[in-house]
Amino acid sequence: MIHPLWIEQIFGYGFNVPPNVEVRRSARRRRTVSAYRDGDKTVVMVPSRLSKAEEEQWVATILARLAERERRRRPSDEALLERARDLSRRYLADCPDPASVRWVANQRTRWGSCTPDDGTIRLSTRLRGMPGWVVDYVIVHELAHLLVPGHGPEFWKLVARYPKSERARGYLEGIAAAAHLPAEDADLDEADHEVAG
């Protein structure tokens, strides 16, 4: 739901299309307005028959909808912790509950990290918007480090209890390859464990 007041506020102050939003007018488009993210840019497709005022109104509406949809797809840290606990119970019966699981924006080359000493897990915000089963894999991977520090056979046996592990690793490897990030699980660091594939 878009909060009507929010839109009202936008128009109250006059809505200017933000600089990172590209509006594409299409003569073939009759009735639908749509928007998608393209890297740092947001592309909004509108029918070319719309007036400038209508166009602005629709762009504001669709941007609010897009933001709301993304907000729903991005669980909060609290929800993330609950999700980790649930995954832990389902797949890693002997695993201690993590102390915290939170999103961090500063992990550019790793998907997640875990500090077994204090039971904290961090997930890269780059995972946001990826399919839930991929995020779940990274959570399971980090949870498994609470039991087994390295990336040895015992570790992968644990991780394999989550049925989509192989598929998720392939998915992340593909993303890493496309972004020229390290594709293999990195060497173990005593304090931090990372998932890079």
Ligand SMILES: [Zn+2]
């Ligand atoms: Zn790892």
